[in-house]
Amino acid sequence: AQSVSQHNHHVILSEAASLELGCNYSYGGTVNLFWYVQYPGQHLQLLLKYFSGDPLVKGIKGFEAEFIKSKFSFNLRKPSVQWSDTAEYFCAVSHSGGYQKVTFGTGTKLQVIP
Amino acid sequence: GAVVSQHPSRVICKSGTSVKIECRSLDFQATTMFWYRQFPKQSLMLMATSNEGSKATYEQGVEKDKFLINHASLTLSTLTVTSAHPEDSSFYICSASGGQGVAEAFFGQGTRLTVV
Numbered sequence: 001a002q003s004v005s006q007h008n009h010h011v012i013l014s015e016a017a018s019l020e021l022g023c024n025y026s027y028g029g030t031v032n033l034f035w036y037v038q039y040p041g042q043h044l045q046l047l048l049k050y051f052s053g054d055p056l057v058k059g060i061k062g063f064e065a066e067f068i069k070s071k072f073s074f075n076l077r078k079p080s081v082q083w084s085d086t087a088e089y090f091c092a093v094s095h096s097g098g099y100q101k102v103t104f105g106t107g108t109k110l111q112v113i114p
Numbered sequence: 115g116a117v118v119s120q121h122p123s124r125v126i127c128k129s130g131t132s133v134k135i136e137c138r139s140l141d142f143q144a145t146t147m148f149w150y151r152q153f154p155k156q157s158l159m160l161m162a163t164s165n166e167g168s169k170a171t172y173e174q175g176v177e178k179d180k181f182l183i184n185h186a187s188l189t190l191s192t193l194t195v196t197s198a199h200p201e202d203s204s205f206y207i208c209s210a211s212g213g214q215g216v217a218e219a220f221f222g223q224g225t226r227l228t229v230v
Contacts, residue, residue, distance in 0.1 A: 036221075
């Protein structure tokens with residue numbers, strides 16, 4: 001069975017600091033990888049996804065993630081966070097059909113201090 | 115992105131009663147809908163996948179007789195928690211996808227169920 005680990009449960013950063021959220025998955029086959037964001041009081045939204053091709057994926061709002069197959073990782077990065085990035089971030093993986101049977105990590109709460 | 119509406123957003127019910135949660139795709143046809151459950155400080159756990167007009171496929175450990183899923187149209191799926199107990203209290207989230215393969219799944223806002 002596939003699983004996803006997010007190592008940081010709660011991250012607090014000052015504005016303009018750089019962000020990196022770790023995500024590791026376990027699955028032996030071909031994977032699709034996702035980062036979702038949930039702003040306070042809002043729905044889960046797709047931040048970015050990797051299906052194939054360039055392992056460096058750029059998403060919305062200046063976020064990017066890099067798929068490193070050898071490390072089974074898909075870390076999320078942003079060079080300079082803003083207060084509006086305060087949210088919960090979920091890494092997720094699926095192994096077939098794109099969005100079918102998506103397995104989520106436990107989430108990381110990011111708090112950005114002005 | 116497309117809009118998925120989930121209703122109600124919060125519900126409190128008595129033990130032994132049944133509760134129905136609706137998930138609607140407002141501006142696209144959802145051939146596949148997913149139901150998740152989220153416990154406090156834990157991940158979203160996939161409960162079942164439903165394709166329009168077919169029986170839902172339940173994940174291991176999910177009681178199909180307790181969590182009834184209906185996906186009778188391309189815009190509506192319902193989850194009914196039957197004979198609810200306090201341990202069923204949780205956050206339930208649906209997502210809807212407009213097709214197979216790489217079609218994105220859009221999430222509803224979730225339903226907070228409290229069984230007293």
